[in-house]
Amino acid sequence: MLRKNLQKLIIISFIITSSSLMLSPYILLLLALLSLCGEFSSAFRSSRVLLSSNRPRLSSLFVAAGDEISSKIRYLGSGNDAIIRPGVVLVAPKHEYDHFLMKSAVFVYAIGLDENEDMVIRGVIIDHPTAFTISEMSPNVMGSLSNNLLYRGGRSGSDSAMLLHSAGGADGHVKSTGEMIGSSGIYEGGIVSAMEAADAGLAKPDQFKFFFNYMQFREKELDDMFQGVLDDDGKLDDWVSLEVPPEYVLDSDLERGEMWSRLRNIIREIRQG
Numbered sequence: 001m002l003r004k005n006l007q008k009l010i011i012i013s014f015i016i017t018s019s020s021l022m023l024s025p026y027i028l029l030l031l032a033l034l035s036l037c038g039e040f041s042s043a044f045r046s047s048r049v050l051l052s053s054n055r056p057r058l059s060s061l062f063v064a065a066g067d068e069i070s071s072k073i074r075y076l077g078s079g080n081d082a083i084i085r086p087g088v089v090l091v092a093p094k095h096e097y098d099h100f101l102m103k104s105a106v107f108v109y110a111i112g113l114d115e116n117e118d119m120v121i122r123g124v125i126i127d128h129p130t131a132f133t134i135s136e137m138s139p140n141v142m143g144s145l146s147n148n149l150l151y152r153g154g155r156s157g158s159d160s161a162m163l164l165h166s167a168g169g170a171d172g173h174v175k176s177t178g179e180m181i182g183s184s185g186i187y188e189g190g191i192v193s194a195m196e197a198a199d200a201g202l203a204k205p206d207q208f209k210f211f212f213n214y215m216q217f218r219e220k221e222l223d224d225m226f227q228g229v230l231d232d233d234g235k236l237d238d239w240v241s242l243e244v245p246p247e248y249v250l251d252s253d254l255e256r257g258e259m260w261s262r263l264r265n266i267i268r269e270i271r272q273g
Contacts, residue, residue: 073263074243075270079228082241086111087182089244090123091263093237095229100125100155103257106215107249109164109181109188119219124153124164124211126249127259134210141191144198144205149252154215163191165208166246173197185246209250240267 076083084090090106106123114120128151135146138161153162167174168187175193180186197203217225228238240263248259 072245073248073266075267076241076243078240079226079236079238080223082226082239084108084111084121084222084241085182087180087184087186087243088241089126089249089263091240091242091267092260093228093239094264095237096225096239100128100215101225103260104128105259105263106154107164107184107186109186109214121217121219121222122214123217124151124162124214126151126209126251127254128152128256129252129254130212141195141210143195145195145208148205148208148210151209151211151252153211153213155213156216157213159212160214161210161212162188162214163194163208163210164188164250165190165194165203166250167194167197167203167207173200173202183243184249186249206252207246207250209252242267 076088082090086108088108090108092101092104092106096102096104104125105127107126108121108123110120110122112120130150130152132150133146134141134148134150137150164181164186165174166172166185166187168190169180172187173193174187174190174197178188181188194203194208198205198208226239228236242263244263248263251259
């Protein structure tokens with residue numbers, strides 16, 4: 001079961017809103033993104049509690065890759081043996097046919113309990129670009145960040161928007177809304193501070209990535225997903241958990257499925273090596 005592999009718990013209090021107006025998805029997205037003129041915040045408030053794991057850690061397996069960035073990738077297992085925690089990237093198997101999850105890489109940014117005390121995992125698909133820059137959808141995002149591409153994080157979220165970046169922390173120049181997500185080097189929120197830092201040259205635009213919506217899974221859903229299937233060669237094809245450098249998550253030049261393909265090749269190298 002995945003519960004024993006969840007190494008960090010975020011107690012989540014979800015804020016759910018509704019409207020009697022029947023608006024098109026485009027208008028809902030536009031209205032949600034217009035709120036960026038104030039301050040990005042997550043769709044929940046959280047407190048973090050460290051959990052222990054009785055499972056052997058797989059994090060000693062690094063990729064022997066040719067470039068400095070990809071050599072920092074850490075293999076955290078696959079299928080029922082996968083470690084799932086905030087800050088990891090879940091890589092879909094070849095035989096995943098869900099519309100959103102097919103050929104996807106999902107960055108997990110929160111794990112916790114919803115209002116019904118059910119375990120919930122939230123993440124964003126990092127390689128599903130839209131046709132819009134953030135400024136085209138929100139004219140209040142200006143300056144150096146205005147040309148950053150907007151990515152679709154998933155199917156859930158009532159068209160809410162979020163900002164992920166690597167410019168937070170004690171030594172960073174962006175005042176984000178929380179602590180680092182796991183050990184990923186990635187932070188959430190702080191749009192006003194982010195624009196100021198980027199315009200002042202204190203942070204680079206490629207350190208920031210904008211998403212609307214997210215993927216949400218209950219524990220049972222992930223258990224079923226991570227069972228895997230046999231491929232045409234009779235080998236098990238299953239989801240894989242990785243730790244990757246923040247540059248991989250925040251890359252805003254990705255085409256649909258591009259990071260998935262790159263990580264699948266790295267996983268193949270790990271398994272062959």
